[in-house]
Amino acid sequence: MNSKKFTGIDIIKYLSLLIGVFVVLFPPYVIIVNSFKSSDEFNTASTMALPDSFLNFDNFKIVFERGGLLTGFTNTLIIICIALIFNIIFGTMVAYVLGRFTFKLKKAVFGAYLFATVIPSITTQVATFGIIKQLGLYNTLGAPIILYIGADVIQIILYLQFIRNIPVDLDENAMAEGASLFRIYRSIIFPLLTPATATLVILKSISIYNDMYTPYLYMPKQSLGVVTTVLMRFQGVNIADWNLISAAILLILLPTVILYFVLQKYIFEGVTSGAVK
Amino acid sequence: MFGTLSYKTQKNIIIFSFLLIPVALLLLFTYYPALKLVWFSFTDWDGYSPEKPWVGLDNYKEVFSNPDIFGVFTHNFAYFVMGIVQNIVAIYFAVLLNGRLRGRNVFRLLLFLPYIMNGVAVAFMFGYVFDTTQGSLNLLLQAVGLTSLGETSWLGTPGLVNYSLASTGLWRFMGYNMVIYIASLQAIPRDIYEAAKIDGANAWQTFWRITLPNMKPVIQLNLFLTVTGALEVFDLPFVLTKGGPAGASQTYVQRVVETAFAYNHYGLASAMSIILLFFVIIVVGLQQFVLSRGGSGK
Numbered sequence: 055m056n057s058k059k060f061t062g063i064d065i066i067k068y069l070s071l072l073i074g075v076f077v078v079l080f081p082p083y084v085i086i087v088n089s090f091k092s093s094d095e096f097n098t099a100s101t102m103a104l105p106d107s108f109l110n111f112d113n114f115k116i117v118f119e120r121g122g123l124l125t126g127f128t129n130t131l132i133i134i135c136i137a138l139i140f141n142i143i144f145g146t147m148v149a150y151v152l153g154r155f156t157f158k159l160k161k162a163v164f165g166a167y168l169f170a171t172v173i174p175s176i177t178t179q180v181a182t183f184g185i186i187k188q189l190g191l192y193n194t195l196g197a198p199i200i201l202y203i204g205a206d207v208i209q210i211i212l213y214l215q216f217i218r219n220i221p222v223d224l225d226e227n228a229m230a231e232g233a234s235l236f237r238i239y240r241s242i243i244f245p246l247l248t249p250a251t252a253t254l255v256i257l258k259s260i261s262i263y264n265d266m267y268t269p270y271l272y273m274p275k276q277s278l279g280v281v282t283t284v285l286m287r288f289q290g291v292n293i294a295d296w297n298l299i300s301a302a303i304l305l306i307l308l309p310t311v312i313l314y315f316v317l318q319k320y321i322f323e324g325v326t327s328g329a330v331k
Numbered sequence: 332m333f334g335t336l337s338y339k340t341q342k343n344i345i346i347f348s349f350l351l352i353p354v355a356l357l358l359l360f361t362y363y364p365a366l367k368l369v370w371f372s373f374t375d376w377d378g379y380s381p382e383k384p385w386v387g388l389d390n391y392k393e394v395f396s397n398p399d400i401f402g403v404f405t406h407n408f409a410y411f412v413m414g415i416v417q418n419i420v421a422i423y424f425a426v427l428l429n430g431r432l433r434g435r436n437v438f439r440l441l442l443f444l445p446y447i448m449n450g451v452a453v454a455f456m457f458g459y460v461f462d463t464t465q466g467s468l469n470l471l472l473q474a475v476g477l478t479s480l481g482e483t484s485w486l487g488t489p490g491l492v493n494y495s496l497a498s499t500g501l502w503r504f505m506g507y508n509m510v511i512y513i514a515s516l517q518a519i520p521r522d523i524y525e526a527a528k529i530d531g532a533n534a535w536q537t538f539w540r541i542t543l544p545n546m547k548p549v550i551q552l553n554l555f556l557t558v559t560g561a562l563e564v565f566d567l568p569f570v571l572t573k574g575g576p577a578g579a580s581q582t583y584v585q586r587v588v589e590t591a592f593a594y595n596h597y598g599l600a601s602a603m604s605i606i607l608l609f610f611v612i613i614v615v616g617l618q619q620f621v622l623s624r625g626g627s628g629k
Contacts, residue, residue: 067427074424075441077502081456084467088459101465147349157346163354170361172615176563176584177604180591181364181371204356234334235341264450266566282451286570289455296459303452314447318440321447325507326514
């Protein structure tokens, strides 16, 4: 079938792709090799050299003991789970109301959500800070949770796009059979929005896991570290020990990288459906 | 119980109860802060005193007349330049990976990989790439014989530091753009290409006359995102260089945060935020205008 000759253009194509892959993998490579080196080994060998042994897990042990990484992972997981549950519930509820009913203030509510996507939350932080303090949420896990639920409107926009593709006939048939509107939401709309929910879970988990600004600003307390702030503190204390910091970086990268390789198909789908407005 | 009510009553109850909390949150965390911000921006508030002395437009005058504040935007410019490069690279790889190619799924998987990596971890990782004496970039340059280039202080040279940082952004987000572009390429109907082939168009003509015009809306969208993204950069310089050397890599948002939370000039910081907000709204408004005009031709 494919007996075409390897042309010059093919060589350029593959060469550029290989260069791209090299550029992508080079920084992580440096982190990986150094995370397995002892301090002596790190000081004597080149930064780019392979470690004596890939079975030297001392650095990882130290990071786990000293770095509070476990706390970071736990807090991040708690925040992601609670924020996602409310995002899904509120997002589907608002989409159901805005997507299915006509009422007086519909346009105003809809416009308010659309315009909110334009306002970057990073610019209003100065004022949001005072509100979080007044609510007594400063230095609690509640601060990032409520901000991820309330200050981000991506879930509403996402669900609104999806609900348009669910035929209204389904609602009408159910109504003809006497189902209540709440039942229609729970048994028809909510399950049929599952693809959007999957997209939301993926996009939101990535963005919360990666967010540094919100936890840094609202949870300076040591015990409330999330992965990003824990890593920042660990780096600040151990700034000279590249091998230790490399191990910490690797441990923080690993969960998402593994999830990515396992769920690649869903992640690509999620990213593209989340972006095409 | 609920099911026995008339649909009209049910509808009203649902609308009210389903919207109550979400809309309250929207008002509390988006619109109320935005309004407060406008008010603060006309005061000289220090962040804790009960009084907020009214100063009129002084804060705005300060932002525009003090080159030290507004000049920070020149640092953001590097992110805009690299953002453009990022889109060009992304389009190139998207076109390659959309064609017939061995191992294209593996290439796509690897090129997208940085996007899912934790931003702070990536920032520190690049600290080791850019380090002057032990950094892998300089070691690599020396290994291939570029000795003098291999002694560059990537993060210590004002002017260069912003481009070094912005290239980290390129590394991290190129794959994301690429995946979006691939999706837009796959949406172009096959038969247009068939027709072009029959008419004897070569690969280059096909790219210029069919592929690129069809990608136009997505490219525009990504370019506008590049502009707003460049205006709002914060994480990377904050984590990696702390704005240094001597403030040379401080971005505008970093400056806002510092003005408010380190120097307690909430009024001035609010005015700076409002100005940024204003810029973003202009860019998005422009984007809506351009995109809707492009869309009406279809």
